[in-house]
Amino acid sequence: MRYVVLVLAIIISLHFILSFSHEEYGRATSLSHLSEQFKGSQPHPPYQDGVPEEYYAQPSAPAQGRRANATFVFLARNGDLGGVVTSMKQVEDRFNKEFQYPYVFLNEEPFSDEFKERVQTLTDSKIEFGLIPKEDWVQPEWIDEERAAAARKKMADDKVIYGGSVPYRNMCRFNSGFFYRHELLHKYKYYWRVEPDVTFFCDLHYDPFLLMQDQKKVYGFTISLYEYPATIPTLWDSVKEFIKENPDLVEPDNAMKFISDDEGNSYNNCHFWSNFEIGDLDFWRGEAYSKFFDFLDKKGGFYYEVSNITVGLCERQADQVLQRWGDAPVHSIGAALFAKKDQIHFFNDIGYRHNPFQHCPQGELHKKGKCWCDPKDNFDYEWYSCLKHYDALFA
Numbered sequence: 538m539r540y541v542v543l544v545l546a547i548i549i550s551l552h553f554i555l556s557f558s559h560e561e562y563g564r565a566t567s568l569s570h571l572s573e574q575f576k577g578s579q580p581h582p583p584y585q586d587g588v589p590e591e592y593y594a595q596p597s598a599p600a601q602g603r604r605a606n607a608t609f610v611f612l613a614r615n616g617d618l619g620g621v622v623t624s625m626k627q628v629e630d631r632f633n634k635e636f637q638y639p640y641v642f643l644n645e646e647p648f649s650d651e652f653k654e655r656v657q658t659l660t661d662s663k664i665e666f667g668l669i670p671k672e673d674w675v676q677p678e679w680i681d682e683e684r685a686a687a688a689r690k691k692m693a694d695d696k697v698i699y700g701g702s703v704p705y706r707n708m709c710r711f712n713s714g715f716f717y718r719h720e721l722l723h724k725y726k727y728y729w730r731v732e733p734d735v736t737f738f739c740d741l742h743y744d745p746f747l748l749m750q751d752q753k754k755v756y757g758f759t760i761s762l763y764e765y766p767a768t769i770p771t772l773w774d775s776v777k778e779f780i781k782e783n784p785d786l787v788e789p790d791n792a793m794k795f796i797s798d799d800e801g802n803s804y805n806n807c808h809f810w811s812n813f814e815i816g817d818l819d820f821w822r823g824e825a826y827s828k829f830f831d832f833l834d835k836k837g838g839f840y841y842e843v844s845n846i847t848v849g850l851c852e853r854q855a856d857q858v859l860q861r862w863g864d865a866p867v868h869s870i871g872a873a874l875f876a877k878k879d880q881i882h883f884f885n886d887i888g889y890r891h892n893p894f895q896h897c898p899q900g901e902l903h904k905k906g907k908c909w910c911d912p913k914d915n916f917d918y919e920w921y922s923c924l925k926h927y928d929a930l931f932a
């Protein structure tokens with residue numbers, strides 16, 4: 538009897554398998570085909586059966602104890618929503634659900650209701666959405682538009698990524714010199730900058746803002762790297778000019794050795810990768826950096842072509858996706874010149890990726906953070922990394 542059932546079962550399965558033509562098979566397994574069919578299907582009420590409330594654990598009380606005067610900062614467009622929630626969910630899970638620091642979102646256009654709802658869903662923390670004042674975003678009127686347009690055209694003709702783009706230049710200039718002056722940031726001292734589509738690999742059970750505060754740090758990074766050399770000389774000439782005019786603003790115990798191998802004569806192209814930053818807003822708002830930014834800004838370099846290869850202070854070469862002229866070198870040079878070198882902190886325990894590089898904590902730190910990155914995939918001492926120059930500051 539058992540054999541009969543088995544044989545029957547085999548015959549029936551064979552029948553189904555064989556009667557399924559290749560064409561049908563292809564159609565049934567093509568997900569894109571299936572999803573096509575669902576497109577335009579009627580909206581229906583949400584599925585009702587949830588798990589009863591009593592099965593849920595009580596939410597833990599908000600973090601108690603000492604807190605820093607700090608916030609997360611996102612600069613983003615409505616169109617960045619997908620990448621923003623990806624990043625933010627990780628910030629919450631790896632760190633912030635324990636600490637509940639607030640968020641500030643900035644945009645030169647109003648955030649959509651969808652954007653606001655989707656990000657508020659991810660956290661119990663306060664979120665504020667700020668509009669960037671037009672005068673902090675658009676090309677200032679004292680910029681010679683004819684010259685700027687010519688620069689953009691040349692960049693576009695040379696197929697430099699973003700070269701023809703005014704918004705990208707606006708963004709770089711804003712990040713270099715304006716985000717920390719936005720009114721929503723006045724009430725904070727520390728910030729953690731987060732970009733869309735980044736990855737945080739490790740649990741962080743301590744408060745990096747309190748570390749900044751207690752140790753009087755002003756700038757924290759995870760990845761540092763070289764800038765494409767051809768874009769540097771004009772920026773460095775301006776930096777040297779600034780130093781010459783304002784020697785008293787330069788910190789004697791500075792980190793010049795991180796950015797120059799010949800005591801400031803030339804730039805070694807090192808910069809901290811500014812898509813991740815934990816920093817002191819008052820440092821940017823202070824006299825030295827403010828004057829420095831204004832000086833660079835007046836040079837017009839954020840908009841004009843300033844050398845034969847590049848460009849404004851915010852460009853990337855088509856064949857050099859690695860590099861990014863903009864707030865990264867400007868912030869880095871500012872931090873290196875105006876802060877004490879031991880006020881710049883390497884967050885070794887924060888596993889972090891912004892394509893195409895990642896910092897993966899090694900050894901004990903990897904275990905401690907329950908990091909999920911492959912420790913072998915770690916940029917720290919790759920040839921293109923500048924961490925060795927940072928180490929040399931303290932050697």
Ligand SMILES: Nc1nc2c(ncn2[C@@H]2O[C@H](COP(=O)(O)OP(=O)(O)OP(=O)(O)O)[C@@H](O)[C@H]2O)c(=O)[nH]1
Nearest residue numbers: 612613614617643644645704705708732733812861
């Ligand atoms: N509001 C606003 N935000 C922008 C604009 N352009 C860029 N951003 C944001 O500025 C940050 C940097 O922009 P990205 O496009 O990531 O620039 P990038 O890091 O050089 O380039 P990727 O390698 O593509 O990430 C991100 O947080 C963006 O969301 C813009 O025009 N408006």
Ligand SMILES: *[C@@H]1O[C@H](CO)[C@@H](O)[C@H](O)[C@H]1NC(C)=O
Nearest residue numbers: 606723724725726727818819
């Ligand atoms: C937080 O820091 C800002 C900037 O330094 C300051 O103006 C503000 O008073 C501080 N707030 C608190 C509660 O300490």
Ligand SMILES: *[C@@H]1O[C@H](CO)[C@@H](O)[C@H](O)[C@H]1NC(C)=O
Nearest residue numbers: 766767768770844845846847
């Ligand atoms: C720019 O032009 C100058 C003089 O024409 C040349 O010496 C220099 O090498 C050029 N720079 C780059 C990066 O090509």
Ligand SMILES: [Mg+2]
Nearest residue numbers: 732733812891
């Ligand atoms: Mg980015």
